[in-house]
Amino acid sequence: MRAPFGARLTTAVSLRGPLCVGVDPHPALLADWGLPATAAGLERFAMTCVEAMAGEIAVLKPQSAFFEAYGSAGVAVLERLIAAARQAGALVLLDVKRGDIGSTMAAYAQAYLAEGSPLAADAVTVSPYLGFGSLDPVIELAQQTGRGLFVLAMTSNPEGAAVQRAVSGERTVAQTIVDEAAARNAGRSPLGPVGLVIGATVGRTGLDLSAHNGAILAPGLGAQGGTLADLRAVFGENLRFVLPSSSREVLRHGPDVATLRGAALRARDAVALAHPH
Numbered sequence: 001m002r003a004p005f006g007a008r009l010t011t012a013v014s015l016r017g018p019l020c021v022g023v024d025p026h027p028a029l030l031a032d033w034g035l036p037a038t039a040a041g042l043e044r045f046a047m048t049c050v051e052a053m054a055g056e057i058a059v060l061k062p063q064s065a066f067f068e069a070y071g072s073a074g075v076a077v078l079e080r081l082i083a084a085a086r087q088a089g090a091l092v093l094l095d096v097k098r099g100d101i102g103s104t105m106a107a108y109a110q111a112y113l114a115e116g117s118p119l120a121a122d123a124v125t126v127s128p129y130l131g132f133g134s135l136d137p138v139i140e141l142a143q144q145t146g147r148g149l150f151v152l153a154m155t156s157n158p159e160g161a162a163v164q165r166a167v168s169g170e171r172t173v174a175q176t177i178v179d180e181a182a183a184r185n186a187g188r189s190p191l192g193p194v195g196l197v198i199g200a201t202v203g204r205t206g207l208d209l210s211a212h213n214g215a216i217l218a219p220g221l222g223a224q225g226g227t228l229a230d231l232r233a234v235f236g237e238n239l240r241f242v243l244p245s246s247s248r249e250v251l252r253h254g255p256d257v258a259t260l261r262g263a264a265l266r267a268r269d270a271v272a273l274a275h276p277h
């Protein structure tokens, strides 16, 4: 039986440092790496990322869209990437941002979190905008299988604020999501399976995160302009469970394996130095 996701994530971060690297094979990156825009090029990109980073970095986050763009051959590459990265010791957070009615979410949960599913990862990103309760099938399966989920709360893109900072009753929409996640994680040690996504670029959030007993993914470092100083502006002193995430800023150092690995390790060490966990 696998240990709970919260325990596996805290162990991975304590052994490997606090960084998630996104595997986002943008067409422009494939071209920069001298690879063709084909499933074979995608495979080479994915396996180079595994070789360079899966043995050293705590969490790799493949972005499903870039694989789906190649149809079934691309999804097959994603399956092999997930398996190879996990085999090399990284946790895999599959970035798919799914959100649907509860009965359909149960099917997504099976696809991404069930034992033996070809796309099963360690955790998945989900959108709560069909109502937080619609995510319950994902939370239940995550708990059963020692996996996790990251719920979009305050996203790094500028368009997110109009919805997420809107006030509903006494609280912002984002705060209601934080509070729902906190309720699901209550009493779990060291961390519950329900993480949040709060972008590194969002500035002051006004969020009360004190009851959130879960991880926080903070994407937006690098290519979207987020800096290490911004993380402190967003999260204050309380960065213990924050997992900063960067994709293009690291990936642009490929395709040489050693150079790519060096860039990832430098990014990780810079985060660890600026924000000791």
Ligand SMILES: O=C(O)c1cc(=O)[nH]c(=O)n1[C@@H]1O[C@H](COP(=O)(O)O)[C@@H](O)[C@H]1O
Residues within 6 Å of the ligand: 022, 024, 063, 095, 125, 154, 155, 156, 157, 197, 198, 199, 219, 220, 221, 222, 223, 224, 245, 246, 247, 248, 249
């Ligand atoms: O869930 C995410 O990972 C995510 C949430 C968010 O608020 N902002 C955000 O950029 N992301 C993802 O994080 C990655 C950011 O990539 P870079 O901008 O290249 O570092 C992309 O795969 C985005 O889809």
